[in-house]
Amino acid sequence: MSPFEDGPDQYPTDLAGLAAVLVSIESENPPGNERACAEYVHDWFDRHDIEATLVEEPDPDRPQVGARVGGSGDGGGPTLVLNGHLDVVPAGDHDEWTYPPYEGTVEDGRLYGRGSVDMKTGVAVAMLAALRLRPDIEDGALDGSVVVHAAMGEETAEPGTRALLDAGFTGDYGVVLEPTELRVATSEKGMAWYELSWPGEPAHASRPDNGVNPNGHLPAVLAALADYDAELRERTDPLCGRAYGTVTQVVAGADSNKAVLPERAFVTLDRRILPGERIEDVDAEVDELVAALERDHGVPATWERHETYAAAEIPVDHELAEVVREHTDALTDAPTEPWGIRASTDVREFVERFDVPAITWGPGSLDQAHSVDEYIDLAEAETGLAVLERAARELLTDGHVDADGSAPE
Template sequence: MNPGSSGSKRYPTALPSLAATLVRIESENPPGNESACAEYVHDWFTHHGIESTLVDEPDPDRQQVGARIGSGRPTLVLNGHLDVVPAGDPDEWTYPPYGGVIEDGRLYGRGSVDMKTAVAIAMLVALNLRADIENGNLDGSIVVHAAMGEETADPGTKSLLDAGFDGDVGVVLEPTQCRVATSEKGMAWYEISWPGEPAHASNPDRGVNPIDHVQPVLARLNDYDASLREQRDSLCGRAYATVTQISAGDGSNKAVLADRTAVTLDRRILPDETIGGVDDEIERIVSELNRDHDIEASWDRAETYSSAEIPIDHSLAEVFRDHSRAIANASTEPWGIRASTDVREFINHADIPAITWGPGSLAQAHTVDEYVDLEEAKDGREILERAARTILSTDSSEFV
C-alpha cells in the first residue's frame, strides 16, 4: 500500500497495516527526514477526527506531531519517535528496508520495532479511547507524541512537552518486551583530540605524527573503563566507557602526517551519576594525558542523554506491570533499561513521572532485517489500552 494512495485505505485502523504504512515512509536520522512521516501521522489523526498539530520546533524542516484528546485529569502522554537510524546498504537486507513487508507474522523494515509499530499502537489506542473520553466515561485525557530526533538526542520530545503536549504521567514506547523500566542509563559521546604537525611521510622527522599518541590515550581510557565497570546500578547494570571511533588524516593525502587525531568515547552513565560529574572525570583524564605525555589534547561532549529514574513502586509502573503480566506474562521484577530514551525529557526536564515500556525486542533495534513480531504488537496494544483505561479512570493524585 502506498501512503499517498486515495481512499479509506490510506488511513488504516488495523495495526499491521498502519505500522507497515509508517515503516514505508523513510525517515532516517541522520540527516533528519521526519517531516513526511509527521505529515502522514497528522493527516491520519485529522481523517479520524482527532485534533493534532504539526509542530515546527525545534526545526521547521523536521516536523513532528502532538495530539490531544480531552482536557480532564489525569493526562497520560504516549510518546514515540518518528526518526530511524539509517538502513545502510539495502542489498544486505532480505526484505527492502522500507518495503514494510509482512511475512510469517512479522513486520520487517527499518523502524518496525524501533519504533513505528509503537507509534501506530499509540495512535490506535487514542482513537479507541476517544469516545469514552469525550462522553465522560473516562475522566482523564490522552496526549500522543510523534517526535523527531530521538536517535541523535535532538530536543523533539522536549519541544513537544514545552509546546503544551504534556500531562501527569508518560510512557515512552520503546521496545522492552512489555517489561516496565523505571530507570535508564544515560549516554554521552566525548571527542578527545590533539594536534600534530603535518609533514611528508618521506621525511617524517620534520613533523609530529599525532597518531603516535593513540596508544597512551587508549591505555588511559581502558583503565578508566575498567574502573567504571566496578560501579553497578541494581536495575541498569554497569557503567562503561568505550572507544568507538578513531580518526586521523581524513581527506588528506596518504603520504602526509595527519594534522589532528581524535578518539570518540561512548560513556554510559548510571542514574546516580551526573553529566557534570562525568565532564569532570573526562577533564581530569585529558589533563593527565597532557601532563604525562605532552599531548595538548582537548575534549568536547556531543550528543548527550542524561540518566533518569522514578521510584520502582510508582503507581504508573504498577499499573503497567499488572496488565503486562496478565496479557503477555511479562516479568514484573523491577528493571532499568540500559539504552537511552526520551524518558529523560519527561523526568528531568518536565518533572513528569514516566516509564519506558513497549512491545518488541530491543535486540532487533538498528539491525539488518529489523522486525517486530505482530502477535507481540497485538498484545502490546491490548496492554496499553487497558492500562490507559485504568489510569484515566483513577484520581490524578495517584500518579503525581
C-alpha cells in the same frame, strides 16, 4: 508485501497496516528526514477527527506531531502522554536486507523494515490507543485526556520530545514506547559522547620527520581510556547494570591525502551514565583524564561533549509502573519484577526536565533495533496495544479497572 502495492486504505486503523505504512515512509536520521512521516501522522489524526498539530520547534525543516484526545489537562482529570519518535537510523546497504527496508513487508506474522521495532510500531500503538480511547473520553466515561507524541531527532539526542512538552503536549504520566519486550523500565542509563582530540603537524609521509604525527599518541590515549572503562565497570546500579566508557571511533586524516601526516587525531568515548551520576561529575572525570594524558604522556589533548542523554529514574513502585505491570501480567508472560533499561530514551525529558513520572515500555526486542532485517512480532505488538489500552483506562478512571479489564461497578 508492501502496504501500497495492494492498495489498502492509506489511513488504516489496524495495527499491522498502520505500522507498515509508517515503516514505508523513509525518515532516516541523519540527515533528518522526518517531515514526510510527520505529515502523514498529522493527516492520519486529521482523517480520524483527532486534534493534531505539526510542531516546527526545534527545527522547522523537521516538523513533529503533538495530538490530543480530551481536554487540555487543566483540571479535567489526569493526562497520559504516549511518546514515540519518527526518526530511524540509516538502513545502510539495501542489498544486505532480505526484505527492502522501506517496503513495510509483513511475512509470517512479522513486520520487517527499518524502524519496525525502533520504533514506528510503538508510534502506531500510541496512535491507535488514542483512537480507541477517544469515544469514552469524549462521552465522559473516562476522565482526563491522552496526548500522543510523534517526535523528531531521538536517535541523535535532539530535543524533539522536549519541544513537544514545552509546546504544551505534556501531562501527569508518560509512557515512552521503545521496545522492551513489554517489560516496565522505571530507570535507564544516560549517555554522553566525548570527543578527545590533539594536534599534529602535517608533512608529506615521505619526510615524516618534518612534521608531527598525532597517531603516535594513540597507544597512550587508548590505554588510558581502557583503564577508565575498567574503573567504570566497578560501578553498578541494581536495575541498569554497569557503567561503561567505550571507544567507538578513532579518526585521523580521513579527509586528507593518505600521503600526508594528519593535522589532528580524534577519539570518541561513549560514556554510559548510571542513575545518580551527575553529568558535571562525568565532565570532571574526563577533564582529569585529559589532564593526566598531558601530564604523564605529553599528549596535548582537549575534549568536547556531544549528544548528552541524562540518566533517569522513578520509584519502582510508582502508580504508573504498578498499573502497567498489572495489565502486562494479566495478558502476557513478560517479567514483572523491577527493571531498568540499559539504553537511553526520551524518558529523561519527562523525568529530569519536566518532573513528569514516566516509564519506558513497549513491544519488540531492543536486540532488533538498528539491525539488518529489523523486524517486530506483530502478535506481541497487538498484545501491547491491548495492555496499553487497559492500563490507560485504569489511569484515566475515577477508581480502578480490575485485572480482567472491567471497570468497577
